[in-house]
Amino acid sequence: MPATSRPPVRKPSPPVPEVRMADVAERAGVSLGTVSRALRGLEGVSAGTRDRIRAVAAELDYVVNPQAAALAGRSTGRVAVVLHDLPTWYCSSVVLGLERQMRPAGLDLLVRCVDDPHDRIEFFATMPLRRKVDAVVVVAIALTPVELGRLTDAGVHVVAAGSHSHSVPCVAIDDVLAAQQAVNHLLQLGHRRIALLNTVAASDRAWQAQRDRETGYRTALETAGVPVDEDLVVSWSGGSRGGAQGMDRLLSGRRLPSAVFAFSDEVALGALRSLRRAGIEVPRQISVVSIDDHPLAELTDLTTVGQDPEALGIAAGAAVLDLLAGRPVRETGPFPTRLIVRGTTAPPLDRGVGPAPGRGWPGGR
Amino acid sequence: MPATSRPPVRKPSPPVPEVRMADVAERAGVSLGTVSRALRGLEGVSAGTRDRIRAVAAELDYVVNPQAAALAGRSTGRVAVVLHDLPTWYCSSVVLGLERQMRPAGLDLLVRCVDDPHDRIEFFATMPLRRKVDAVVVVAIALTPVELGRLTDAGVHVVAAGSHSHSVPCVAIDDVLAAQQAVNHLLQLGHRRIALLNTVAASDRAWQAQRDRETGYRTALETAGVPVDEDLVVSWSGGSRGGAQGMDRLLSGRRLPSAVFAFSDEVALGALRSLRRAGIEVPRQISVVSIDDHPLAELTDLTTVGQDPEALGIAAGAAVLDLLAGRPVRETGPFPTRLIVRGTTAPPLDRGVGPAPGRGWPGGR
DNA sequence: CTGAAAGCGCTTACAG
DNA sequence: CTGAAAGCGCTTACAG
CATH class of the missing domain: 3.40.50.2300 (Response regulator)
Known part of the structure; x- marks a missing residue:
């Protein structure tokens, strides 16, 4: 049963029609591609037009559509954290640290609780994270090689917090x-x-x-x-x-x-x-x-x-950022106790x- | 500064190229549109072709690309929960209940912590949830009319957990x-x-x-x-x-x-x-x-x-589902204490x- | 009941 | 440095 069965969604009709990148381009008198590059600060846009475009975007209160960006660009801008037992001081602190680290980087955090062994099996069988996130942080879960394989086959980076692994960057105490x-x-x-x-x-x-x-x-x-x-x-x-x-x-x-x-x-x-x-x-x-x-x-x-589990979450976030940027992950060694x-x-x-x-x-x- | 500045993302090259809906269509000998309808269980597909398509999809281990679906269909399949202070028994229990309710509906849960008044102001000024979620659940946060306006202007449904409101469905104790x-x-x-x-x-x-x-x-x-x-x-x-x-x-x-x-x-x-x-x-x-x-x-x-904050989270999730389905939200009244x-x-x-x-x-x- | 086609809003080579 | 165009993978009227 690969298809999700979401209820048909009826969004509240947005009073203001969404402003698209095309609107910004038109108003700024440039092409779509130029707006795209300017907004992301890529090379090859003169400082003048870049600033003008940004001013127009700000004026129009423009925000890129993450769906479209992801579809065209092949990255989702999202990271998932997988854990059991959220209402635990340890787990929720790790999530807090992670969220604080991802947010300034413009990445959104998805939370998935894996409740029991049965749910865990189903989770890795159906891979609900596939295509939804760029990376997943597993908290206090020691992945089996098979599970890890499922994740990487799905094209997501993996970081482990609170467990050790040879095949994946991990942050944990000794x-x-x-x-x-x-x-x-x-x-x-x-x-x-x-x-x-x-x-x-x-x-x-x-x-x-x-x-x-x-x-x-x-x-x-x-x-x-x-x-x-x-x-x-x-x-x-x-x-x-x-x-x-x-x-x-x-x-x-x-x-x-x-x-x-x-x-x-x-x-x-x-x-x-x-x-x-x-x-x-x-x-x-x-x-x-x-x-x-x-x-x-x-x-x-x-x-x-x-x-300090919050520090662990922050470090896990840093590892995610390294991974996503294609940088080598800085090894931190065991966290102090x-x-x-x-x-x-x-x-x-x-x-x-x-x-x-x-x-x-x-x-x- | 409307543009997010994410680092350039390098995904691990997926060993297996993603299977697309077009692959399923080809293999099943039908058109794209038919696959789309069959997989979502919409009217107007004969039971025979529906089952055949689903079988092929299962065989190919196909999963729809949520980006593309969202871009074409105008809904994101995501819900955000906004709160301060995640590592609190109350808040994390609400989130747990919410997650348990959203998951079977095929909706993913995004977490956003609003740390302090300054962050709160910035949050509503930049509306980082815009276009990213279909609905947001605010936990133990009494929204001002202006804040609520920002949210609905952005086209997201709002549910309040742990606070009361006249203008928004809410679940809370007395x-x-x-x-x-x-x-x-x-x-x-x-x-x-x-x-x-x-x-x-x-x-x-x-x-x-x-x-x-x-x-x-x-x-x-x-x-x-x-x-x-x-x-x-x-x-x-x-x-x-x-x-x-x-x-x-x-x-x-x-x-x-x-x-x-x-x-x-x-x-x-x-x-x-x-x-x-x-x-x-x-x-x-x-x-x-x-x-x-x-x-x-x-x-x-x-x-x-x-x-019972977990029950509160579950009820908030039910309200979200009602909202998204265009159903009237069932009023629950104050939760018992x-x-x-x-x-x-x-x-x-x-x-x-x-x-x-x-x-x-x-x-x- | 099914198909062909337009379109969602971006990014990214490819030209110039 | 900038533009025109193809394409990402779906959904949805519109025909038939």
Whole structure:
């Protein structure tokens, strides 16, 4: 079913008939082609006529018809951002940054949510973006080679934000490192029973981040010589709600963790709710740390590893502009993250049971 | 400066040359016009040829070129959503609902953030949406008559979400009522010193909601015969941060309120932070109620008046479809809101000082 | 029910 | 530096 079935559109009759480039040309006493070149600032128009044409265009309040320009010129002036879960602090911040970057370049931003694995399959099967955009930015979606192929076959440039790829320009933090920063903080406080409260993305395999953060968690523990207790590793879907449920699970285990590393601030806030309901004091009995620095992290006094998704969106936009201009994309490297210690982390209660301070403990003092 | 100055676009050379409608026509042995009609399901094509054409189109993986269709047909197949402050639970949820509604109709969603009053002026001066979309949905922005005129002069339909208007279809909650629900809850608990912690939108006059909620606050107090203490009415910009600062201001006043009605959950969460820092117990010493039912409201046990912005987005999308189809827009009336009592509200400490229970107190028992 | 043709408003070689 | 003309890929009266 290749054809879209839009309802017949009845536009409100524009009170003022649209002014076309031909009108500008006539009024300025030049040809269509000259107007086209002058307005776009191309070579080969004398400064005098260029200014005259622009003055006339401004006077007539002329705006090029993007349809016609795209049809004739083979570019659409549009960029799509593809993501699941828009109402997330992370995703909406990336979109905000992207929009701020595209707008001054005269590019419009199309938003497409990919809700679940089924929708994702359909999306790449029907390629609704084909011919509609010059480039697409995928947010927190690790594309499969096949999916990437579909996109490039359709003639669109691709940039990845929040995931890593060898075949596509990408902007992202180092999720392994971010997780290590969080877990190392707990280790340095003296914790040994550290739980991982991970998330499961709606679209499976969508979030490379969750794997990388788990890797960082395991690496940090391993490096410190602390064995991973698999009972302390849980994954739950559904953001903060999932965090609450995952925490309930951890609380029902045989031995409680002394600290929890949560996938994100939203997951952590869910966990905090469960802890509060269970009457467990944070950070006295259990410490909690996560990743993001969501605005509410500060308000809830949550220790976290901060990142800047809006900056990510801006950088993704810059990469798009490079791609569209045929310039080499400037590589940015991983985006910085930094530990922000607040009120949800403290040394463990059983500190005295562990190795004495300063005796071979990583960072302990 | 009417012309946009996009960088010259270099598209990745499509490995497969685009298949055009002419290719489908040739392969099916019919004319272009027939293919066009068949694919769009218009009258006047026999079922046999229609199916044959569709089969060929599917086989060739054909997708109409939206540029060309728009240029010839005078509709763009696109809808814009205009808002400030995308990374807000409210706005991003509206956009999500809207996207879900437009997608099945084959309409693409363009996002434009209007950051501040200056940007707003420029936006309506240059009308960047002109010729780019068939309709625009403004979210939480009360358009001035002039702004509305610009939009309709440009030939786009307009729908308002989250604000009220006489001249445009709109979907919104009753903000006055929502505020009354919140404040009446406090009154019924026995509070008399109730503060209003309002917000100031980035674009002044943008949020009709803030005025309406203040009206609801004042009306509720008046109806209960409680005089408004103007020292207890504060407005601060900046969401949760503003809520924290506004609460600090209230705490520095001569007499503390016994309860606070905050503009939104985000503002309330900021206020809660300030209260916690000040060592004030909630709800024992001060009660807090707000509007939204943000996902974090449940997690933080916040009493609030819930609304459903995603449903608002869906309804806005339905209105857009009606408009585009030339149908009358079905009026929905104000969207429902409902009080959700959780843990941040309780009777005031000085309850005994007020009128005795059941004696002329609104709802008191 | 189907086709031939004009036209949508631009951009881009190609001449001059 | 500027113009005339072809062409982008569709839709839509208008004929038949």
